[in-house]
Amino acid sequence: xxxxxxxxxxxxxxxxxxxxxxxxxxxxxxxxxxxxxxxxxxxxxxxxxxxxxxxxxxxxxxxxxxxxxxxxxxxxxxxxxxxxxxxxxxxxxxxxxxxxxxxxxxxxxxxxxxxxxxxxxxxxxxxxxxxxxxxxxxxxxxxxxxxxxxxxxxxxxxxxxxxxxxxxxxxxxxxxxxxxxxxxxxxxxxxxxxxxxxxxxxxxxxxxxxxxxxxxxxxxxxxxxxxxxxxxxxxxxxxxxxxxxxxxxxxxxxxxxxxxxxxxxxxxxxxxxxxxxxxxxxxxxxxxxxxxxxxxxxxxxxxxxxxxxxxxxxxxxxxxxxxxxxxxxxxxxxxxxxxxxxxxxxxxxxxxxxxxxxxxxxxxxxxxxxxxxxxxxxxxxxxxxxxxxxxxxxx
Numbered sequence: 297x298x299x300x301x302x303x304x305x306x307x308x309x310x311x312x313x314x315x316x317x318x319x320x321x322x323x324x325x326x327x328x329x330x331x332x333x334x335x336x337x338x339x340x341x342x343x344x345x346x347x348x349x350x351x352x353x354x355x356x357x358x359x360x361x362x363x364x365x366x367x368x369x370x371x372x373x374x375x376x377x378x379x380x381x382x383x384x385x386x387x388x389x390x391x392x393x394x395x396x397x398x399x400x401x402x403x404x405x406x407x408x409x410x411x412x413x414x415x416x417x418x419x420x421x422x423x424x425x426x427x428x429x430x431x432x433x434x435x436x437x438x439x440x441x442x443x444x445x446x447x448x449x450x451x452x453x454x455x456x457x458x459x460x461x462x463x464x465x466x467x468x469x470x471x472x473x474x475x476x477x478x479x480x481x482x483x484x485x486x487x488x489x490x491x492x493x494x495x496x497x498x499x500x501x502x503x504x505x506x507x508x509x510x511x512x513x514x515x516x517x518x519x520x521x522x523x524x525x526x527x528x529x530x531x532x533x534x535x536x537x538x539x540x541x542x543x544x545x546x547x548x549x550x551x552x553x554x555x556x557x558x559x560x561x562x563x564x565x566x567x568x569x570x571x572x573x574x575x576x577x578x579x580x581x582x583x584x585x586x587x588x589x590x591x592x593x594x595x596x597x598x599x600x601x602x603x604x605x606x607x608x609x610x611x612x613x614x615x616x617x618x619x620x621x622x623x624x625x626x627x628x629x630x631x632x633x634x635x636x637x638x639x640x641x642x643x644x645x646x647x648x649x650x651x652x653x654x655x656x657x658x659x660x661x662x663x664x665x666x667x668x669x670x671x672x673x674x675x676x677x678x679x680x681x682x683x684x685x686x687x688x689x690x691x
Contacts, residue, residue: 297381300384302383302386303328303334303346304328304385304387304389304392305327305331307388307616308419308472309324310390310392311472314390318389318391326683326684335617344369344378344380346372347369347370348372349677351369352679354677358674363666375399380399383396384589385617386616386617387616388587388589388615421470424506425448425506427574428446430581437565438566441600448505449505452492454507459482462509464510465483465509466482467508467509468491468498468507469506470506479543480494481541511596511598513597514555514556515536515555516537516538517534517594517595518595518618520591520620520621522591523589531571531575535623546639547638548620548638550623559605589615590617592616592619593609594612595608595610595611596611629668631664631690632667634690636689636690638675638688638689640686642683643683645680648678648679648685651678651685652687655689658672659689668690672688
């Protein structure tokens with residue numbers, strides 16, 4: 297079965313925009329075109345990756361030489377030359393539906409609910425809030441905690457009131473956008489005053505904001521789920537990653553980070569129990585009626601007021617592909633019991649090839665029995681015009 301994979305990381309922005317003519321900025325368009333080969337990790341050699349940049353032979357040869365053939369990369373003007381059973385975007389939006397209307401097989405794609413504004417509400421952070429409310433109705437394991445339910449607020453005075461109740465600060469979230477976008481962290485009165493114009497502008501634009509306390513975060517992580525075409529829910533696994541103070545993605549781990557490994561319970565029962573409760577909550581909301589595909593739920597380990605480590609099980613639900621899903625697929629190619637990370641870096645024009653040459657020389661790749669055991673490897677091409685590139689290292 298041949299699938300066409302499409303990397304559209306601005307899907308959340310497109311949903312918020314609400315029109316079929318949404319166009320990302322030049323900066324984000326460059327990010328999209330440079331990083332789109334990352335989708336190859338979700339595909340196999342029978343599939344296609346939509347990619348407007350010419351893929352360098354050196355990138356393809358690197359993986360072919362190491363026994364990992366890549367899918368076929370095609371441009372938009374070549375779509376009529378292929379036959380794909382499914383369109384698999386990074387995330388669904390009305391733009392994707394309009395762009396690939398001729399290729400979409402309505403028997404195999406999600407139900408077409410892209411009429412009116414229902415889809416905008418479905419893909420907003422309100423779904424995450426509803427899931428969190430449902431999850432709180434379950435008796436969670438002792439290691440798992442939701443100290444305070446997120447709330448929806450509709451006025452600037454609400455922000456002042458709730459800020460006074462949370463001495464460590466609050467985070468405000470717009471209803472749309474994700475991956476660290478649409479967030480404002482307020483830790484003191486000066487930041488609250490400075491955020492006034494942003495708060496009022498977003499309330500005028502969206503009608504409401506979601507607010508929750510800033511927790512004492514120890515480690516970011518994500519739980520990965522999938523809804524099948526038949527409506528079954530699957531738990532795929534737990535990933536660990538780092539994000540900065542503003543919630544922007546930094547890197548994914550192939551191993552359990554040192555700062556958390558000693559704090560975990562002795563067995564994984566708490567993970568499976570929590571995942572089952574999240575699935576029950578998604579079933580209650582009947583997400584499968586409007587969607588099938590990957591769901592990445594951002595979570596985090598936090599330090600409680602008593603100093604204990606707790607697992608906060610639902611920071612945000614992403615109804616789309618996500619970096620944690622990429623990590624799960626990538627870990628299948630990494631040798632067991634090894635440590636390493638992967639990340640996305642930004643380069644000035646002409647710098648990427650030099651970085652690539654230095655890293656491949658310093659950390660040569662070693663593959664044994666079809667698994668990466670050590671070294672540096674590119675996840676996207678490193679060319680003279682590359683501004684963004686993804687790479688991993690096992691050590």
